[in-house]
Amino acid sequence: MAEGKLTIRQIAKLAGVSRSTASRVLNNRPNVSPGMRERVQKVIAETGYVPDPIARSLSSRRSKIIGLVIPLAIQSLFEDPFFPRLMQGISQGCNDHDHTLSLFLFHSEEEERKLYHRISRNRLLDGVIVTATRTDDPLIPQLIANRVPFVMHGRHEDPRVSFVEVDNETGAYTAVTHLVRLGRQRIALITGPAASLAAEDRKQGYLKALQERRVRIDESLIVQGDFTETSGYEAMLRLLPHEPAAVFVASDTMALGALRALREAGKRVPDEVALIGFDDMPQATTAHPPLTTIRQPIQQTGVLAVEMLMDILENGAEPSRRIILPTELVIRASCGSRLVG
Amino acid sequence: MAEGKLTIRQIAKLAGVSRSTASRVLNNRPNVSPGMRERVQKVIAETGYVPDPIARSLSSRRSKIIGLVIPLAIQSLFEDPFFPRLMQGISQGCNDHDHTLSLFLFHSEEEERKLYHRISRNRLLDGVIVTATRTDDPLIPQLIANRVPFVMHGRHEDPRVSFVEVDNETGAYTAVTHLVRLGRQRIALITGPAASLAAEDRKQGYLKALQERRVRIDESLIVQGDFTETSGYEAMLRLLPHEPAAVFVASDTMALGALRALREAGKRVPDEVALIGFDDMPQATTAHPPLTTIRQPIQQTGVLAVEMLMDILENGAEPSRRIILPTELVIRASCGSRLVG
DNA sequence: ATGAAAGCGCTAACAT
DNA sequence: ATGTTAGCGCTTTCAT
Numbered sequence: 106m107a108e109g110k111l112t113i114r115q116i117a118k119l120a121g122v123s124r125s126t127a128s129r130v131l132n133n134r135p136n137v138s139p140g141m142r143e144r145v146q147k148v149i150a151e152t153g154y155v156p157d158p159i160a161r162s163l164s165s166r167r168s169k170i171i172g173l174v175i176p177l178a179i180q181s182l183f184e185d186p187f188f189p190r191l192m193q194g195i196s197q198g199c200n201d202h203d204h205t206l207s208l209f210l211f212h213s214e215e216e217e218r219k220l221y222h223r224i225s226r227n228r229l230l231d232g233v234i235v236t237a238t239r240t241d242d243p244l245i246p247q248l249i250a251n252r253v254p255f256v257m258h259g260r261h262e263d264p265r266v267s268f269v270e271v272d273n274e275t276g277a278y279t280a281v282t283h284l285v286r287l288g289r290q291r292i293a294l295i296t297g298p299a300a301s302l303a304a305e306d307r308k309q310g311y312l313k314a315l316q317e318r319r320v321r322i323d324e325s326l327i328v329q330g331d332f333t334e335t336s337g338y339e340a341m342l343r344l345l346p347h348e349p350a351a352v353f354v355a356s357d358t359m360a361l362g363a364l365r366a367l368r369e370a371g372k373r374v375p376d377e378v379a380l381i382g383f384d385d386m387p388q389a390t391t392a393h394p395p396l397t398t399i400r401q402p403i404q405q406t407g408v409l410a411v412e413m414l415m416d417i418l419e420n421g422a423e424p425s426r427r428i429i430l431p432t433e434l435v436i437r438a439s440c441g442s443r444l445v446g
Numbered sequence: 447m448a449e450g451k452l453t454i455r456q457i458a459k460l461a462g463v464s465r466s467t468a469s470r471v472l473n474n475r476p477n478v479s480p481g482m483r484e485r486v487q488k489v490i491a492e493t494g495y496v497p498d499p500i501a502r503s504l505s506s507r508r509s510k511i512i513g514l515v516i517p518l519a520i521q522s523l524f525e526d527p528f529f530p531r532l533m534q535g536i537s538q539g540c541n542d543h544d545h546t547l548s549l550f551l552f553h554s555e556e557e558e559r560k561l562y563h564r565i566s567r568n569r570l571l572d573g574v575i576v577t578a579t580r581t582d583d584p585l586i587p588q589l590i591a592n593r594v595p596f597v598m599h600g601r602h603e604d605p606r607v608s609f610v611e612v613d614n615e616t617g618a619y620t621a622v623t624h625l626v627r628l629g630r631q632r633i634a635l636i637t638g639p640a641a642s643l644a645a646e647d648r649k650q651g652y653l654k655a656l657q658e659r660r661v662r663i664d665e666s667l668i669v670q671g672d673f674t675e676t677s678g679y680e681a682m683l684r685l686l687p688h689e690p691a692a693v694f695v696a697s698d699t700m701a702l703g704a705l706r707a708l709r710e711a712g713k714r715v716p717d718e719v720a721l722i723g724f725d726d727m728p729q730a731t732t733a734h735p736p737l738t739t740i741r742q743p744i745q746q747t748g749v750l751a752v753e754m755l756m757d758i759l760e761n762g763a764e765p766s767r768r769i770i771l772p773t774e775l776v777i778r779a780s781c782g783s784r785l786v787g
Numbered sequence: 788a789t790g791a792a793a794g795c796g797c798t799a800a801c802a803t
Numbered sequence: 804a805t806g807t808t809a810g811c812g813c814t815t816t817c818a819t
Contacts, residue, residue: 112796123806128798136804155567159503160796163811168500170548184530184728193524196551200561205570207511207548210537220541226496229546334732365732387525391675391706453812464790469814477788501812504795 111154119152120145131156158205170205171414172230176238177211178300182332185358186386187403191258194407195234201408202415204231225251232414234258237270239300254422256414258406260302260429267417269409269428273303276399276432277310277353280381283397283434284351285318287442289379293326293349295340295359301332307355307383323347330359337362345370351379351440357386357398364392364439375441385435394438401432452495460493461486472497499546512540512755513571515550517579518558519641523673524551526699527727528744532599535748536575542749543756545572566592573755575599578611580641595763597755599747601643601770608758610750610769614644617740617773618651618694621722624738624775625692626659628783630720634667634690636681636700642673648696648724664688671700678703686711692720692781698727698739705733705780716782726776735779742773 117127122141129137130145137145148154162168173195175183182188192208199206209224211217224233225247235244237259248255249265257268284292294311297304308327315322325347330336337359344352345366354360360382364374372378374394382389385400413426436442458468463482470478471486478486489495503509514536516524523529533549540547550565552558565574566588576585578600589596590606598609625633635652638645649668656663666688671677678700685693686707695701701723705715713719715735723730726741754767777783 110796113798114796124797125799125806125808126804129805132798138804141804153563153567155564157796158568158570159500159509160811161798162500163504163813164796164798166798166811173549180534183534184527186525186527188530189525192549193551193553196549197553200551200553200557205548206550207546208514208533208537209547210534210541212534212538212541216541222494223496226494227499229499334728338732362732365734368734387675391679391703393706393709451812454814455812465813466790466815467788470789473814479788482788498812501795502814504797505812505814507795507814 111152113156116145116148116152116154120148166228167418168229168231169203170207170230171199171411172207172209172224172233174209174224174233174235174244175211176236176242176244177214177217178239178242179236180210183210185332185356186388187356187358187384190403191236191407194404194409195411196407197404198408198411198415202411204411204415221247224248225253232256232418234410234414237261237301237303240302252422254414254417256410256417256426258410260306260427262302265422265425267413267422267426269406269413269430270303271401271406271430271432273306273432274310274313276383276401277307277355278314279310279432279434280353280383280397280399281311281314282318283436283440284353284379284381285314285320287351287379287440289351289441291323291326291348291350292320293328293344293347293352295328295330295337295344295352295354295363297329297355297359298331299329304332304355311353330355330362332356332359334358334362334365338366341366342370345372349378351381354380354382357382357384357389357396360396360398360439361388361392364396375439379441380439382439385433389435389437392439397437397440398435399432400435402430406430452493454497457486457489457493457495461489507569509570509572510544511546511548511571512752513548513550513565513574515565515574515576515585516552517577517583517585518552518555519580519583520577521551526673526697527729528697528699528725531744532577532748535745535750536752537748538745539749539752539756543752545752545756562588565589566594573597573759575751575755578602578642578644581643593763595755595758597751597758597767599751601647601768603643606763606766608754608763608767610747610754610771611644612742612747612771612773614647614773615651615654617724617742618648618696619655620651620773620775621694621724621738621740622652622655623659624777624781625694625720625722626655626661628692628720628781630692630782632664632667632689632691633661634669634685634688634693636669636671636678636685636693636695636704638670638696638700639672640670645673645696652694671696671703673697673700675699675703675706679707682707683711686713690719692722695721695723698723698725698730698737701737701739701780702729702733705737716780720782721780723780726774730776730778733780738778738781739776740773741776743771747771 232254341363389396573595682704730737
C-alpha cells in the first residue's frame with residue numbers, strides 16, 4: 106500500500122488522473138466528471154491519504170488554524186470552571202468548521218510580549234479569539250495594526266472590535282431586582298476586578314436595579330473581588346460588619362467563597378443573608394445551600410465566537426460584528442425564595 | 447518600511463546578502479561572518495520581520511506544533527481543576543521550546559474517529575501528548591502504526607509507550623497508612639473509574655497499605671466513582687450504611703462530594719469520619735474542614751511531558767521513556783490529625 | 788564564508 | 804472536463 110510517500114502526485118498516478126483533478130476532488134470542487142471523481146475517491150479511501158496541511162496552507166494562504174489567546178492579565182482565572190466550558194465551545198466551533206485550535210497561554214510578561222508579536226506578524230494563524238482582558242491590553246491594537254482577523258470574547262470599547270458577549274448588565278439587574286422583590290433591604294455587591302468590563306457591566310446592572318427602586322446606594326455595601334474564591338471569601342468578611350441582608354456576587358466562584366465566610370461567621374443562608382451568584386457553574390447546584398444564580402451560555406458563546414471569526418475570514422472584518430446573548434435567572438435556595446420574581 | 451511583502455527575499459535584499467545567508471542568521475547557524483550577521487539582524491529588527499512558519503515547516507519538515515489530545519472517554523473530567531493545571535504546564539513547556547500547542551477535544555465519537563485519523567496521518571503535528579484515557583483507546587495503536595511521536599500523560603501498559611506519570615500507588619499507600627497510624631478502623635475507599643490506570647494504581651496502594659498491616663479487606667468498603675463531584679457524593683452515600691471510620695478518596699473533587707454527603711448526613715469530619723483526598727487542588731484548602739490530601743505535581747508533569755516529547759523528536763522514540771514523579775502527603779484537618787505519621 | 792538552485796506538497800491560473 | 808505549469812516562502816544541498 107505504501108509505494109513511496111503518499112502525496113497528491115501518488116494519488117493522481119494511482120487514479121490515473123492529473124494532480125489538478127486529484128486536487129479538485131480533494132477539495133470538493135466542480136468540473137470533475139462523476140467517474141473520475143469516484144475513482145480518485147476510491148484511491149483516497151484505500152490508501153488513507155490525508156493531504157499535507159502545511160503544503161496546502163502554503164499555497165492557499167489559509168492555515169485553517171485559529172488561535173485562542175488568554176492574556177496573562179487574566180490567567181489567575183484560568184482555573185475557574187468558566188474556561189473549560191469556553192474552550193469546549195470554541196473547540197466545537199473549530200471542529201465544525203474544520204479548523205485546528207491553538208492555545209496561547211503565557212507565563213511571564215516577556216513571554217507574552219514575544220508571543221504577541223509573533224501572533225500578530227506570523228501568518229501561522231488565520232485568525233484569533235481573544236478572551237476578555239484589561240481594556241488596554243496591547244494585543245488588541247497590535248492585531249488591528251497588522252490586520253489579523255480577530256474576535257473578542259467579551260465586549261471591547263473600540264468600535265472596530267468584533268465580539269460576542271453576554272448581557273451582563275441585564276443579568277445583574279435581574280438578580281438584584283429579584284432580591285428587591287423578595288423584600289430584602291441592604292443589598293450588597295461583591296464585584297469583579299475594576300479592569301473587567303464584564304464586572305463593570307454587572308455593577309451597572311446592580312446600580313440600575315437599586316436606583317430604579319429608589320434605593321439609596323450605600324458605598325460600604327459594595328466591595329471588590331477579583332473573581333477568585335478567596336477574593337469572594339475576603340469580600341464577604343469585609344461586608345459582614347455592615348450587615349447586608351442580601352448579596353449579589355458577580356461570579357459563582359466568588360459566591361462560593363462568600364458562602365464559606367458566611368458559614369464560618371455562623372450566618373444562615375438565605376435566612377439571614379440571601380445570595381445570588383453569576384455564571385451557573387456545576388458547583389452552584391451542589392453548594393450548600395444551592396446557589397441561585399444568573400446562567401450565561403458560556404459554551405455557546407465559544408461556538409459563536411468561532412462562527413463570527415469564520416464570517417470575518419470569509420467576508421472581511423468590516424463592519425464590526427457584535428453578538429450579545431441573554432442570561433437567565435436560575436432560582437435555587439440561596440436567595441430565600443423559589444418564587445419567580 | 448513596507449516595501450513589498452516582508453519575505454526572506456526582502457530581508458536579504460535590504461541587507462545586501464543572499465537568501466541563504468539571511469536564512470543562516472535567522473536560524474542562528476554558523477558560517478556567517480560577524481559583520482554580515484549583524485547587518486541582517488539589524489534589518490530584521492528594523493522591519494519586525496517574522497519568518498513564515500508555514501513555509502518554514504514545508505521545507506524543514508518540522509511544524510513546531512504539538513498536539514494535546516484529550517479523548518472523549520475522559521472529557522467529563524475536563525471541568526476538573528486538574529486540566530487547567532496540566533494545560534498550563536504543557537503550554538509552558540511548549541513556550542520554553544518554541545513550539546505551538548494545539549488542542550484537540552471531541553464532541554462525538556464520529557468526530558473523534560475522524561480527527562484521530564487526521565492526527566495520525568497528517569503531518570501537521572510534530573508530535574502529540576495524549577492524556578490518560580481508556581487503556582484500549584484506539585488512538586494509541588494508530589499513533590504507533592503511523593510512527594507519530596507521542597507521549598502519554600499517565601502510564602500505559604504497552605512497553606513501546608513513553609509516558610510521564612505520578613506514583614499513584616505510593617501516594618495512595620501513604621494516605622491509607624497515615625489513616626491506619628491514626629488508629630482508624632474500617633478504612634473505606636472511593637475509587638475512580640475502572641478503566642483508569644491511575645485509579646487502579648491508587649486502589650492497589652490502598653490494598654497494599656491494609657494488607658501490610660494485616661487488615662482484612664472489606665469489599666463493602668470499596669465503592670467506585672468516576673472522579674466527578676457527584677460520583678463522590680453518591681459513593682459516600684452508599685458507604686454510609688457500612689459505617690466507615692475513614693475514607694481515602696481517589697480525587698479531591700470526589701472528596702468534596704463525599705464531604706457534602708457527610709455534611710448532609712450530619713456526620714462530623716474528622717471526628718466521626720476521617721477523609722483523605724488526592725491531587726491537592728486549591729479547593730482542598732478552602733473545604734470545610736480543609737482536606738488532607740496527596741499532592742501531585744500536575745503542572746510539572748505537563749512541562750516534563752513536553753520535554754520528553756522534545757527528546758523523542760530529536761533522538762527517536764526508542765527506547766521508550768518513563769518518568770514517575772513522587773507525591774506528597776499534605777496534612778490538613780480532614781484526617782483528624784496534624785501529626786505527621 | 789557566501790551564493791545559486793533545487794525542492795517541500797499543494798493550489799490555482801491558465802491552456803486545452 | 805482535464806492537464807500543464809507557475810508559484811507559495813523557506814531550508815538545504817551543492818558549488819564556489
